[in-house]
Amino acid sequence: MSTPNLSVSVLTLAIVQAFAAPALAAPDTADSQADTPSMAEVIVTASKAPAAKRASVGGFSDAPLLQTPASVTVIAQKDMQDLQIRNLSDAVKLDASINDAYNAVGYAEQFTIRGFKLDNNSSYRKDGMAIPGDTQIALENKERIEVLKGLAGLQAGVAAPGGVIDFIVKRPTASPLRTVTVETRERGTLYGAVDLGGRLEDTRFGYRVNVAAERLRSYIKGADGNRKFISGAFDWQISPQALLQLDADYQDKAQATAPASSC
Numbered sequence: 001m002s003t004p005n006l007s008v009s010v011l012t013l014a015i016v017q018a019f020a021a022p023a024l025a026a027p028d029t030a031d032s033q034a035d036t037p038s039m040a041e042v043i044v045t046a047s048k049a050p051a052a053k054r055a056s057v058g059g060f061s062d063a064p065l066l067q068t069p070a071s072v073t074v075i076a077q078k079d080m081q082d083l084q085i086r087n088l089s090d091a092v093k094l095d096a097s098i099n100d101a102y103n104a105v106g107y108a109e110q111f112t113i114r115g116f117k118l119d120n121n122s123s124y125r126k127d128g129m130a131i132p133g134d135t136q137i138a139l140e141n142k143e144r145i146e147v148l149k150g151l152a153g154l155q156a157g158v159a160a161p162g163g164v165i166d167f168i169v170k171r172p173t174a175s176p177l178r179t180v181t182v183e184t185r186e187r188g189t190l191y192g193a194v195d196l197g198g199r200l201e202d203t204r205f206g207y208r209v210n211v212a213a214e215r216l217r218s219y220i221k222g223a224d225g226n227r228k229f230i231s232g233a234f235d236w237q238i239s240p241q242a243l244l245q246l247d248a249d250y251q252d253k254a255q256a257t258a259p260a261s262s263c
Contacts, residue, residue, distance in 0.1 A: 075147070106258060107257045205234070214230070
């Protein structure tokens with residue numbers, strides 16, 4: 001006969017315990033928060049790195065990228081300098097749609113855009129003019145690299161369906177420019193470059209001179225080499241409406257190639 005009373009007592013104790021547990025835990029939580037030292041507020045600010053906003057490879061002169069009805073990527077000279085990029089194979093790694101087609105050590109670099117192999121006779125440009133792509137193209141005198149992805153026949157004439165790569169040459173600067181770069185890399189590769197720019201006493205004449213030398217030490221035994229490069233770009237402001245621009249470059253590279261190998 002005492003069973004119902006026992007059940008009621010057990011149920012009552014369970015209810016009391018359920019409501020008492022949070023009440024007992026509350027002071028502990030408050031004490032733990034009081035014991036925790038307060039941390040000073042930390043404010044982090046950052047600014048986005050300036051990106052190129054204009055390009056001429058799209059066939060619309062020097063137009064803003066947002067107003068160019070084409071897919072264009074611009075690799076700026078500052079990015080190449082900050083990342084120590086010395087060849088086009090390293091530069092195109094900044095865009096996932098551009099890949100190596102064949103870049104064996106000591107051989108001319110070849111590329112694909114969106115899976116389409118570029119043509120060595122028509123897909124490479126310098127200031128919009130076609131140049132042969134059957135040799136390594138020096139980057140020391142390039143202001144930026146513009147890549148037009150997709151059909152480029154309307155803008156560039158005969159071209160591979162993948163697009164074109166246009167190298168924009170550095171021009172004379174309004175103020176004196178003196179830059180020296182010296183670096184050493186793995187396996188003993190040495191590199192040095194000089195970049196000079198400015199205006200003569202007669203400000204109608206400007207100059208930009210780039211000189212570079214490199215001792216190449218390959219990861220393949222017996223495939224070492226050397227490279228020398230010099231270029232000059234000159235401006236003559238004949239009149240307010242007429243500007244004459246001249247540029248020339250020379251490169252001498254000797255390196256044994258290793259077929260079927262790439263890096």
